[in-house]
Amino acid sequence: MNRLPKLIIWFLTLLFIQAFVLDPMLLGVPFVPFIYVLLLILLPNDWAPWVVLLTGFFIGLSIDFIYVSGGVHTTACIIISYARPLFIRAVYSDTISPQNLKIEQESFGELFRYAVFVILVHHFFVFVFVLGSTERIGWLLSAWFTNSLITILASAFVLVLTRGTRR
Amino acid sequence: MQKLLNSILRNGTLLLFILLFGISFRLTTKNQSYQKSSFLAFNNSISAPFLDARHRFFSYLKRQSHNDQLIAENQYLLTQVITKNNKAFLLDSIPFEVIPAQIIRNSIHLNHNYLTLNMGENSGVKKEMGVITATGIVGVVNNTNVHTSGVISLLNKSLRVNAKLKKSNHFGSLYWDGNEPNSVILSDVPLAAKVVVGDTIVTGGMSAIFPAEIPLGVVSDAAVPVNDNYYTLRVSLFQDMTNLNQVYVVKYTSAEIIKDMINENE
Incomplete structure (x- = not known):
């Protein structure tokens, strides 16, 4: 299948799960995994930076729209989209030509490491903007750690489950 | 001009990042001011069909627990009605109607934090109406559309509600401090109130938003800040704010009505 239709299916599926299933109010839990971050992780590496930025903006805006969270997720997504080349260089430093790198086809170990980087940074900014002040640093750290952990676990589950379909 | 264009093209990604970051940051800060929540009203009007579909889907799955909740609420409300009916004058209960x-x-x-209700202007919901359940208050209507309404949650640091100690009628200001979703703060309660842990807190009724005597919670901690003559109380809410479904919008009818009714009774 072409990459773009595949990405659109990914986008709609993850957005549906995030909105219909992973809602704190519906599940009655304080934290839910933000698995939509997988969209940012699996964006093709050869897309122009401005396309990645606009895609990140659109993804974040959709999530903020669902959670009525102002621009918290949008801001975090924009930062991740802009800093994406740094994460790729950090994880895939031994790749000869990063432009030709196909993230979705790399080994699970490297992909997981890359996902952990992105999720940790993304969640840090989400909770910094949720807090919006220097108070309650303890809450920020515990929320960041807990939510990152459940997102990493849920993302690993999704990545393993969809391993065949991504290649 | 050519140089400027070249510079823009060269730094295009950075400029786009700054622009998008600025927009999203603005959305974040705007969300924290309910006086400027036109974005929320827009959001509610656009997403209402989607939210309604989601709500129906999950309501179906959770119908048993919702039924149990409604039965418990009805039982509680019935008890309240019977109690009130035995009082000589119903000053607190008459001037308010509720919209489910x-x-x-x-x-x-x-x-x-904000909430969205599935009732709007066509059901009589208006701005600045209170939203309650049988076991506490939920928030205040902030914006309305034809079919939905936006509500400032009790878990919103901007919202302050008049509340009092049930046993002594000493008033204070109730607000959320941003910590646990199941507890709030009641400040400015005079030391004469002699508060003890376990005292019940109810609404004060000093506004046309919430009726008096709606139970809110119990005092879980009482402290007096240094050099202060007022208590700062932590209140454990009766209402679980993380598990809300059925609520009632409080409609305040004119105070003149009750006077007329009392005259008629006399």
Whole structure:
């Protein structure tokens, strides 16, 4: 299948799960995994930076729209989209030509490491903007750690489950 | 001009990042001010069909627990009605009517949380009406559309509600400090109140938003700040704000009506 239709299916599926299933109010839990971050992780590496930025903006805006969270997720997504080349260089430093790198086809170990980087940074900014002040640093750290952990676990589950379909 | 264009093209990504970051940051800060929540009203009007579909889907799955909740609420309300009917004058119960509504969206993570109701202007919901359940208050209507309404949650640091100690009628100001979603702060309660842990807190009724005597919670901690003559109380809420479904919008009818009714009774 072409990459773009595949990405659109990914986008709609993850957005549906995030909105219909992973809602704190519906599940009655304080934290839910933000698995939509997988969209940012699996964006093709050869897309122009401005396309990645606009895609990140659109993804974040959709999530903020669902959670009525102002621009918290949008801001975090924009930062991740802009800093994406740094994460790729950090994880895939031994790749000869990063432009030709196909993230979705790399080994699970490297992909997981890359996902952990992105999720940790993304969640840090989400909770910094949720807090919006220097108070309650303890809450920020515990929320960041807990939510990152459940997102990493849920993302690993999704990545393993969809391993065949991504290649 | 050519140089400027070249510079823009060279730094295009950075400029786009700054622009998009600025927009999203603005959305974040705007969300924290309910006086400027036109974006929320827009959001509610656009997403209402989606939220309603989601609500119906989950309501179906959770119908048993919702039924149990409604039965418990009805039982409680019936008890209240019987008690009130035995009083000589019903000053607190008459000037308010309630509009049943269901919550189709709720947030608890932010410092400034909002809810969305599936009832709007066509059901008589208007701005600045209170939203309650049988076991506490939920928030105040902030914006309305034809079919939905936006509500400032009690878990919104901007909202302050008049409340009092049930046993002594000493008033204070109730607000959420942004910590646990199941507890709030009642400040400015005079030391003469002699508060003890376990005292019940109810609404004060000093506004046309919430009726008096709606139970809110119990005092779980009482402290007096240094050099202060007032208590700062932590209140454990009766209402679980993370698990809301059926609520009632409070409609305040004119105070003149009650006077007329009392005259008629006399």
